Amino acid sequence: MKPGHYLALAGGVGGARLAAGLARALPAGHLTVAVNTGDDFDHVGLHVAPDIDTVTYTLAGINNAEQGWGIGGESWAAMGALTRLGGPDWFLLGDQDLATHILRTQRMRAGETLSAITADFAARLGISQTIVPMSDDPVRSIVETDEGTLPFQEYFVRRRCEPRFRSIRFEGAETARPAAGLLAALDDPALAGIILCPSNPILSVRPILSLPGIADRLRARRVPIVAVSPFIGAKAVKGPAGKIFAELGLAPTPSGLIACYDGLIDGLVIDHEDTDAACPVRRHVTGTLMRDSDDQTRLAREVLDFTTALHAG
Known part of the structure; x- marks a missing residue:
């Protein structure tokens, strides 16, 4: 593994699990995890940031x-x-999570x-690693459905992804500024690789790529970009990625994932069950299911080694 600093783009459970593995595999201070905030929203007067919290709780080992x-x-x-008093019960807020x-809401209202x-x-x-939101400006994912x-x-x-997915837009993205921590990671002279975690490519990664200048900067990269597939056996490990891909006419396979990322990635990490022939980028085949922290760390080390190999040519 090449020493240096790594940037991971993440959101959701799969992204958080690999980020936790990367955090353990790298020395303290050598990882920045830039997290999707397109799914942030105000609920019962509170600013809820589901992806940031999932990543934070997972890296802290309290998830x-x-x-x-x-x-x-x-x-x-x-x-x-809350429910007894007639409040909404479709989005669960645990007592510790509520804190x-x-x-967060109190401090944001105070100007932080x-x-x-x-x-x-x-x-x-x-x-001991750095977690940054993709932006400090509000960006909201809006889904067009049937x-x-x-x-x-x-x-x-609330609807459990039941409506047919047609498209997604990111309200506010055109004027939002990428977070200073994300830009600092991209500008770091010690940057050794960029990792797209096995998050939902459309719901979790695309909001980050929608920020002004980010996709262009990634395409002009000087280090490898490696994606880890969220699919095993043409099915999403968790969440609606497979359903959404199908509704958009994409296959939940390595080739479909490469098409979704549209020439952005240099390498792809896939599971043994997904070795289809159509793979125009270099690939690393391994077990990608992360059942526990040992799996997270093993996979993270393989991803880092693969990124190093790509960097070496």
Whole structure:
């Protein structure tokens, strides 16, 4: 593995799990995880940042490992009281998780940036790597479906991705500024590689790429970009990526993933079950299912070694 600094683009459970493996595989301070904020939203007066929290809790080792999101050993007293009083019950907020949203909202209203708050929370939870939101400016994912236009969490959580997916747009992205931490990672002279985690390419990675200048800077990269497939056996490991790909006319396979990234990547990490012949980029074949922290770390080390090999030519 080449020493240096690595940038990972992540969102969702799969992205968080690989990010946690990368965090363990690399020395402290050698990883920046830029996280999707397109699924952030205001709920019962609170700023909820699901992907940032999933990444943060996972890197801190306090996540609910079974369900992938939320905090392990969570309780739900506040949610029960909220429901009894007629509040919305379609988006679950655990008691410990609720503390994150309350403090984040309070500090943002006082003028702090999402980047500063995220960094402080990560430090307090003992995380030695850098977690940054993709932007401190609001960007909201809006899904066009066969039933009309839906805000992301309405589509993803309330409707459980049931409506047919037609397209997605990122409201505010055209004027949003990439977070300073994301730009600093891209400009770092020690940058050795960029890793697209096994997140949903459309729901989690594309919002980051929609920010002004980011896709162009990645295409003009001086280091390899490696994507880790979120598919095994032509099925998504978790979440609706397979359904969305099918509804967009893309195959949930390495070739479909390469088409989705449209020439952006130099290498692809895929599972043994997905060795289809159509792969115009270099690939590394391994077991990509991350059942536990050992799997996360093993896969992360293989991804880093593969990135180093690509860098060496």
